[in-house]
Amino acid sequence: MTVTARVLVDPSFSLGEIDPRIYGSFVEHMGRCVYDGIYDPEHETADEDGFRQDVAELVRELGPTILRYPGGNFVSGYRWEDGVGPREDRPVRRELAWKSIEPNLVGTNEFMRYCQRLGIEPMMAVNLGTRGIEAATALVEYTTLAGGTYWSDLRRAHGVEDPWDVRVWCLGNEMDGPWQLGHKTAYEYGRLAAETAVALRRVNPNLELVACGTSKPIMPTFGSWEAEVLEQSYAHVDYLSMHMYVDPDLTDDVPTLLAAGVEIDAYIDAVIASADFARARGRHSKVMPLSFDEWNVWYNSRPREIGEWPFAPDLIGDIYSFADALVVGSFINSILRRSDRVRMACLAQLVNVIAPIRTEPGGGAAWRQSTFYPFALASRFGRGESLRVGLTSARHDTSRHEDVPALDVAAVHDPETGAVTFFVVNRDVEHAVPLELATGGFAGFAGGASVEHTTLTGPSASATNSAAAPDTIAPRTAPAVPWEGAPVVVPPMSWNMIRLVPGTGTHI
Ligand code: AHR
Numbered sequence: 262m263t264v265t266a267r268v269l270v271d272p273s274f275s276l277g278e279i280d281p282r283i284y285g286s287f288v289e290h291m292g293r294c295v296y297d298g299i300y301d302p303e304h305e306t307a308d309e310d311g312f313r314q315d316v317a318e319l320v321r322e323l324g325p326t327i328l329r330y331p332g333g334n335f336v337s338g339y340r341w342e343d344g345v346g347p348r349e350d351r352p353v354r355r356e357l358a359w360k361s362i363e364p365n366l367v368g369t370n371e372f373m374r375y376c377q378r379l380g381i382e383p384m385m386a387v388n389l390g391t392r393g394i395e396a397a398t399a400l401v402e403y404t405t406l407a408g409g410t411y412w413s414d415l416r417r418a419h420g421v422e423d424p425w426d427v428r429v430w431c432l433g434n435e436m437d438g439p440w441q442l443g444h445k446t447a448y449e450y451g452r453l454a455a456e457t458a459v460a461l462r463r464v465n466p467n468l469e470l471v472a473c474g475t476s477k478p479i480m481p482t483f484g485s486w487e488a489e490v491l492e493q494s495y496a497h498v499d500y501l502s503m504h505m506y507v508d509p510d511l512t513d514d515v516p517t518l519l520a521a522g523v524e525i526d527a528y529i530d531a532v533i534a535s536a537d538f539a540r541a542r543g544r545h546s547k548v549m550p551l552s553f554d555e556w557n558v559w560y561n562s563r564p565r566e567i568g569e570w571p572f573a574p575d576l577i578g579d580i581y582s583f584a585d586a587l588v589v590g591s592f593i594n595s596i597l598r599r600s601d602r603v604r605m606a607c608l609a610q611l612v613n614v615i616a617p618i619r620t621e622p623g624g625g626a627a628w629r630q631s632t633f634y635p636f637a638l639a640s641r642f643g644r645g646e647s648l649r650v651g652l653t654s655a656r657h658d659t660s661r662h663e664d665v666p667a668l669d670v671a672a673v674h675d676p677e678t679g680a681v682t683f684f685v686v687n688r689d690v691e692h693a694v695p696l697e698l699a700t701g702g703f704a705g706f707a708g709g710a711s712v713e714h715t716t717l718t719g720p721s722a723s724a725t726n727s728a729a730a731p732d733t734i735a736p737r738t739a740p741a742v743p744w745e746g747a748p749v750v751v752p753p754m755s756w757n758m759i760r761l762v763p764g765t766g767t768h769i
Contacts, residue, residue, distance in 0.1 A: 264654075265694075266652070267697040268650050271700075271701030273701075279646065282326055284325060284326045285328065288329070288372070291335055293575055294614040296366070297613070298611075298612035301620075311371075313620070328607075331372070333610075335359065340396075344371075345369055346415075385400075388443075389432055393457070398460050401465055428467065430469070433473050435473060447486045451494050458472075462497075470497070472498040474536075478531070498549075499550070500550050501536050509558060517660050519754070520661070522592075525591060529599045550602060553596060555609040559615045578619070581617075583721065584754070587755070589632040590686045594686065595671075600647040626728045631724075631726055639684060642675075643673045667687060667694055685758075694751050696759075708763065713742075713759070716751075
């Protein structure tokens with residue numbers, strides 16, 4: 262039997278303005294993300310820095326607002342000085358995190374120019390693994406001071422006259438993980454994060470600093486790590502990070518995979534609770550925002566056979582299924598539902614490495630994975646204020662969850678256009694669900710409105726895009742029609758964007 266679902270929104274349910282930085286992504290010197298990914302000086306579309314413009318065009322369409330760089334695990338062994346100055350003088354090194362060869366042909370200034378040309382904010386990470394305060398302060402000085410000091414003058418000598426406007430700095434990466442170079446205990450890291458923060462702010466007081474939270478929900482130290490790190494650093498940092506990857510191979514079946522949003526919601530709530538515990542214990546007035554600066558689907562349990570010390574190997578180059586795109590949609594919905602606390606988030610990564618954009622090896626075609634679309638459309642239309650939703654929906658159990666709502670819904674109100682946009686994942690793999698949209702006290706629809714429905718469906722849960730068939734999974738938008746209040750039918754196993762716009766016409 263088909264059960265109609267209902268979603269209620271109201272202006273008084275506002276969670277406040279969404280920070281556009283929740284639509285971030287991540288560029289790590291890893292696998293084929295940089296080399297043979299965004300950068301390929303031999304490519305026919307390469308610009309003067311060697312960046313592929315066909316890939317840059319897809320990045321523009323994807324719409325990330327902020328890009329984290331240069332890692333990831335990579336940053337914990339990185340000497341940033343290797344990546345600046347004349348390219349011919351830059352050293353080739355063994356990169357210890359991923360056991361690859363790093364030629365340092367791309368470094369800080371090239372990355373900054375890439376961001377500048379694409380209109381994307383950079384988000385830098387400093388090495389608190391094998392290095393520490395001195396290397397970090399030197400990098401901030403090199404990057405952000407106008408001149409008149411050793412490191413800022415070195416940047417100018419490297420041909421970059423003006424400082425880069427880099428606000429956000431991550432104090433290391435996943436320092437709770439035993440796999441991390443220079444892995445630390447919570448106390449050691451908390452002290453180092455605090456001391457690094459103090460020093461960095463002396464170099465430049467306009468920085469926003471991110472302390473490493475847990476690297477995954479299943480870490481045995483999750484909770485106690487946050488408590489200890491923040492006990493040492495709460496007053497000195499501006500964000501607490503969190504990371505999470507969903508591995509479809511570790512779920513039993515598609516319905517279980519599609520219920521991932523339940524776990525993402527619970528994880529965000531748990532990180533908030535950990536941060537608030539530290540706030541209460543330290544009697545801090547500041548509420549700690551979260552930086553969900555690595556999230557995605559990652560087939561992490563699959564064996565990796567790449568050998569040691571290759572250059573730009575196809576490392577974790579996951580090909581995403583249609584079902585994976587729905588999980589990405591659920592990640593975004595969970596982030597939107599807690600966008601009062603999650604103020605930055607990065608889809609990890611941008612190109613080739615667990616990425617929405619793929620390039621064929623050796624300069625071949627660039628194409629969009631299934632996961633590209635929920636991100637691109639949410640980044641474009643999920644701006645404004647996030648709304649708490651009142652949802653009534655059929656529920657089901659999965660092999661791991663009880664009582665999962667069939668629909669996963671987030672809603673956004675754009676005060677400029679008056680539009681209310683619903684992002685809806687239908688986790689029911691068999692049944693379409695009619696969804697009634699109740700707009701509460703939003704007055705803008707009284708004089709008539711149009712409804713526009715974009716759907717992402719696939720021939721099967723396991724269908725994928727490829728270079729040969731890049732459009733197997735692609736969204737379809739039905740022309741806008743007058744909205745009479747009738748339920749909108751969301752197909753089984755689908756991602757949907759439903760936009761109610763005051764007045765009539767086509768909007769996309
Ligand atoms: O994004 C891939 C890796 O996942 C990153 O280098 C690391 O931070 C995380 O474990």
